[in-house]
Amino acid sequence: MTQCRWCIGLAAAGGAAVALGLAVSPQSALGSLLTAGFWLLGMGLFGIFFVSVQYASGASWSVAFKRVPEAMSSVLPAGSALIAAVLAFAPVVYPWVHEQDHFTGFKRMWLDLPFFLGRAALFLLIWWVFARVIVRYSRLQDMTRDAGLTGRITRVCVGFLVVFAITFSLASFDWIMSLEPHWYSTIFAIYNFAGMFSSGLAALILLLVWLRRTGPLRDFVNEEHFHDLGKLLFGFTTFWMYIWFSQYMLMWYANITEETVYYISRIQRFWGPLFLLNMILNWVFPFFALLPKRVKRTPHLIARVAGVVLIGRWLDLYLMIKPSSAGANPSFAIWDAGALIGSAALFIYLFQRAYRQAAPVPMADPRLEESLHYHN
Amino acid sequence: MTRRVMVGIFNDEQDLLRVTRAVRSQGLPILDVYAPYAVHGLDQAMGLPPSRLPWVCFALGLSGAALKVWFEYWTTAVDWPINVGGKPWDSLPAFVPITFEVMVLFAGLSTVFAFFLVSRLYPGRKAVIANKGTTNDRFALVIEEADAAFDPPQVQRLLESYGAIEVYERAEEEAA
Numbered sequence A: 001m002t003q004c005r006w007c008i009g010l011a012a013a014g015g016a017a018v019a020l021g022l023a024v025s026p027q028s029a030l031g032s033l034l035t036a037g038f039w040l041l042g043m044g045l046f047g048i049f050f051v052s053v054q055y056a057s058g059a060s061w062s063v064a065f066k067r068v069p070e071a072m073s074s075v076l077p078a079g080s081a082l083i084a085a086v087l088a089f090a091p092v093v094y095p096w097v098h099e100q101d102h103f104t105g106f107k108r109m110w111l112d113l114p115f116f117l118g119r120a121a122l123f124l125l126i127w128w129v130f131a132r133v134i135v136r137y138s139r140l141q142d143m144t145r146d147a148g149l150t151g152r153i154t155r156v157c158v159g160f161l162v163v164f165a166i167t168f169s170l171a172s173f174d175w176i177m178s179l180e181p182h183w184y185s186t187i188f189a190i191y192n193f194a195g196m197f198s199s200g201l202a203a204l205i206l207l208l209v210w211l212r213r214t215g216p217l218r219d220f221v222n223e224e225h226f227h228d229l230g231k232l233l234f235g236f237t238t239f240w241m242y243i244w245f246s247q248y249m250l251m252w253y254a255n256i257t258e259e260t261v262y263y264i265s266r267i268q269r270f271w272g273p274l275f276l277l278n279m280i281l282n283w284v285f286p287f288f289a290l291l292p293k294r295v296k297r298t299p300h301l302i303a304r305v306a307g308v309v310l311i312g313r314w315l316d317l318y319l320m321i322k323p324s325s326a327g328a329n330p331s332f333a334i335w336d337a338g339a340l341i342g343s344a345a346l347f348i349y350l351f352q353r354a355y356r357q358a359a360p361v362p363m364a365d366p367r368l369e370e371s372l373h374y375h376n
Numbered sequence B: 001m002t003r004r005v006m007v008g009i010f011n012d013e014q015d016l017l018r019v020t021r022a023v024r025s026q027g028l029p030i031l032d033v034y035a036p037y038a039v040h041g042l043d044q045a046m047g048l049p050p051s052r053l054p055w056v057c058f059a060l061g062l063s064g065a066a067l068k069v070w071f072e073y074w075t076t077a078v079d080w081p082i083n084v085g086g087k088p089w090d091s092l093p094a095f096v097p098i099t100f101e102v103m104v105l106f107a108g109l110s111t112v113f114a115f116f117l118v119s120r121l122y123p124g125r126k127a128v129i130a131n132k133g134t135t136n137d138r139f140a141l142v143i144e145e146a147d148a149a150f151d152p153p154q155v156q157r158l159l160e161s162y163g164a165i166e167v168y169e170r171a172e173e174e175a176a
Helices: A006-024 A026-056 A067-088 A105-110 A113-144 A149-175 A188-214 A223-254 A257-267 A271-289 A293-297 A299-321 A334-355 A368-372 B013-025 B042-046 B053-079 B092-118 B152-161
Strands: B002-010 B030-034 B139-144 B166-173
Touching: A006 A026, A006 A334, A026 A067, A026 A113, A026 A149, A026 A188, A026 A299, A026 A334, A067 A113, A067 A149, A067 A188, A067 A334, A113 A149, A149 A188, A188 A223, A188 A299, A188 A334, A223 A257, A223 A271, A223 A293, A223 A299, A223 B092, A257 A271, A271 A299, A293 A299, B002 B013, B002 B152, B013 B030, B013 B042, B013 B139, B013 B152, B030 B042, B053 B092, B152 B166
Parallel strands: none
Antiparallel strands: B002 B139, B002 B166, B030 B139
């Protein structure tokens, strides 16, 4: 595995494109930046969430490649920085900053700029601290060879899962749903979680295929691991569709103006084809592609499905964020491409840097042996 | 018709997996393997072909969904149209949850019944049990004494070298 040299260049070019956008069309460029920031943050959160779920459930199958999701969590500070950049322009991005008079009661209290920024800072800090502690303990085990550490990490992970459920829900309400403050959906946080988890799995699968081909995990990750990851991806893309539909159907059925406005702006003109493409990339294609056992067990085949899901997540976020400000006929600008390519390059660069800081396989983990010899 | 079989009883699933591989690599015909629970990796060790049940599941799930969409369309739009909230008669989004449930029902039940059918499990069938211990904590490997080249003492030694706690021969009625 050689360090991606041009990744920094690409990330800088993406940053420059977004900076240009900020000068030309701030609202549009900030939407692109929010998409990139939430995507990158989602990758980091997936990493630490995945590790936590494995510890909390006492799973052994994933131990052989545990260092990969751990390294994914190292993008949290960069993702936080992108979100912070968007929030610094909150009056441009979020209409409720100027429309305080339109709200009453709890909503007025909740959508208050200092409170909004304060809890954002708190969420980002909490995630970063948990990620640091879990990864540090896990790496410490390599040196101390202390099997007892596993129990301590498990307790931290269980704590994180509880905190994560609350903070991630509120963060998706705050940063994305409040772009259209009069619209609301109580299932929005789970919908976002489903997208975050399935796209994180897709990224994890791609990284594993790559690391297996280029060396570090060649003798450790086998088709059994891909088979199980494929099953998870199959399950969670379907979960995403289930939640997507749950949100859609209730609003379609009730047909109340303040709810349907969200979908009306997303099925017209420019957005219509993308609205359908979103379902194809995130569910229809992965569902049928992952049905055969052979696809799940063949690295280069499952990698293709994972690539499609990863692109689908981007489109999903784009459709959540962009239509609120762009109207019915937006133009795909250079800062959209810049944010997409730049954040992906940044992700690869930061992942590689973190992955090299520790042994590629946690040799002292008491569950490693089981992970290397298990059958589906 | 009767046939002679050799039964090896084992205490441990790892022994069972190893001996199954060894017996198969020697070309001895394995009639069946009995275990108190599903042993992971046993199907590969026995060299069983992949199960065809997923195809039943897929085909019946798909037909169940298609049938249900047609039925909902027929009941709400053709046979007795009912105006619900001013929506079109054939409102597809409203059909989705029920279509999903019926797909799951068809796929699930058909898989179970197809399994009963191919493994010939039905009420009143006399169970074929290699050894009563396999219903509790023992594993049994049953080898057919297929031809004259079958050398019972040698096979017995092979089974015992893999940790068989008991080996015996017996004649059994061949399933029709």
